């Protein structure tokens with residue numbers, strides 16, 4: 001059966017499409033190209049290996065693409081945590097409303113399975129670190145985290161009300177080739193403009209878990225293949241963390257720079273909705289048989305090299 005990937009022209013989505021095509025699956029991609037790019041799918045588009053529909057989930061004109069599909073991988077979203085504090089309504093629409101529209105379209109077309117990309121930010125300032133999936137209370141501190149938690153709740157309700165099945169993945173920071181946002185992207189962009197000074201948001205001590213994108217896609221496919229409950233929720237990340245200052249050092253080193261002056265904006269949070277410390281427990285996924293193949297530092301190094309290339 002065909003599968004549909006929303007947000008398939010984006011960073012993580014395009015890597016997922018690569019993996020699904022490699023598995024021989026019939027893949028249909030819906031993307032508005034709001035932040036994604038057809039370039040990310042060019043290897044498949046040029047050989048007619050996937051079907052692509054440029055469409056906005058908030059508008060009509062894509063629902064027929066779900067006809068006969070067995071699963072929707074729903075990745076389309078506004079993934080920018082910082083933006084949530086500036087334009088909350090946009091994230092409510094791009095994340096909650098768009099997800100509800102996908103669920104309704106699935107219900108109408110009889111598509112039984114959804115995979116959803118959620119986030120560590122649903123845990124807010126977690127008091128248990130590494131944070132397991134059953135941590136509570138879930139108290140997001142960002143609009144982005146709140147919208148993703150709302151999506152999880154809607155998906156759960158649709159599964160229990162309408163007989164669907166779901167895999168919900170709460171990601172740590174996912175990084176790598178084709179990434180178009182996040183701390184590494186920000187540092188490379190700033191240093192390309194001015195190789196002598198680097199503004200670092202916060203005090204540079206924010207410590208978080210990072211995972212290279214192909215390992216993330218591998219984990220999603222593994223869990224979707226091996227977990228078969230009604231709603232299957234898993235954290236995906238590495239088993240350690242790295243702080244922001246160390247990431248800056250690695251970017252400076254990989255760019256071949258020296259003597260860069262760091263300017264810290266100060267405070268333990270880089271922006272409204274940021275958390276000073278994040279590390280997810282991946283014990284549940286390990287019990288299923290998947291283990292992160294690399295740690296945060298290695299993931300960061302690989303991502304910098306890929307993004308510079």
Ligand code: NAD
Pocket residue numbers: 006007008009010011012013030031032033034035036037055056057058074075076077078079094098117118119120170171172173174175180
């Ligand atoms: P991305 O911005 O590269 O990908 C999102 C894609 O969705 C883009 O191609 C964009 O054009 C598309 N899109 C957005 N709104 C749309 C709409 N209304 N209709 C159709 N297409 C639309 O971001 P990403 O980093 O690849 O994130 C993919 C998913 O993973 C998102 O759901 C994000 O919230 C989640 N996530 C990412 C991270 C991370 O570290 N990158 C962490 C946690 C969760």
